[in-house]
Amino acid sequence: MKAERLVALLFTLQRRRSATASELAAELGVSERTMHRDLAALRDAGVPLWTEPGRHGGFRLVDGWKAGLDGLTAREAVALFALGAPEALAGLGLDTAGSAARAKVSAGMPARLREHAALVAGRFHLDAPGWFGNADEPPALSAVSRAVWAQRRLAISYRRKDKVADRVLEPLGLVLKAGVWYLVAGIDGAYRTYRVSRIERVDELAEEFERPADFDLPTWWRESSTTFEQVSRPLLVRARLSRLAVRELRRVFGGEHLADTVRSLGEPDSAGWALAELALEGGEIGLGQLVALSPGVEVLEPPEIRAALADIGAQLAARNAQR
Secondary structure, X not given: OHHHHHHHHHHHHHHOOOEOHHHHHHHHOOOHHHHHHHHHHHHHOOOOEEEEOOOOOEEEEOOOOOOOOOOOOHHHHHHHHHOOOHHHHHHOOOHHHHHHHHHHHHHHOOHHXXXXXXXXXXXXXXXOOOOOOOOOOOOOHHHHHHHHHHOEEEEEEEEEOOEEEXXXXXXXXXXXXXXXXXXXXXXXXXXXXXXXXXXXXXXXXXXXXXXXXXXXXXHHHHHHHHHHHHHOOOEEEEXXXXXXXXXXXXXXXXXXXXXXXXXXXXXXOOOOOEEEEEEEOOHHHHHHHHHHHOOOEEEEEOHHHHHHHHHHHHHHHHHOOOO
């Protein structure tokens, strides 16, 4: 993206006292010709560039001029405008901070780059929840978020199916996954995940806790999610899928889970049917996903799933038969 490259060039010039076009091109990974065009674009955007002639000359910013974007990378500067998540920020009490950050970045950017950032913001939008579902708006989110920031223990009442249990947690971080908020917390020397919308009561305790130095939230979440997905798909199904059902796999299982769900998929035969091995969740969830692929699915194994699918088909046929 050109805007990102221009901001990177601006930061590079601000960091270096002087540099030639070839040095700048090498550092930013572009051709020297492209670098000359970018330098001209910065001038057009109002950045005061000074050209020093001679063998050891080069380009530099006019003494005393600064971009006002210290500490931000080029990608961060443009991304602040490109991909906002206002609902998520509001849930964490950071909506005002997000607006203030964008305002400061905007004030520090040259006019042309500011216009481009606004253009990007109008063409890209982040909508986290999946289709046919609304984002979580858990009442406990605000209190949980405060405890995460302050590193204070939480006493919660947590609902799991038809039972409610009381827990004292060390809240380590919050994750927004497909519009659903999850709390990652320490308890009894282990890390656990709690869906925030299932927290029925929350009390922020006065006692603080020491955050584990080796805990990294993104790494732990990625590893935990992988383990959960493997454990939660105990049902292996061999089936024949029609061309239409193969096209529907992404819709039914979601693009991000497709590789874990479809263990193998053969070439279609002359009638357009392909052999597949699917790793599904057990119980009604996996069966419901197979129903969503019908009528283009024929289960081969296990026999109990084949029988259950046939029974559902028979019930549908009987219920929807003409009277």
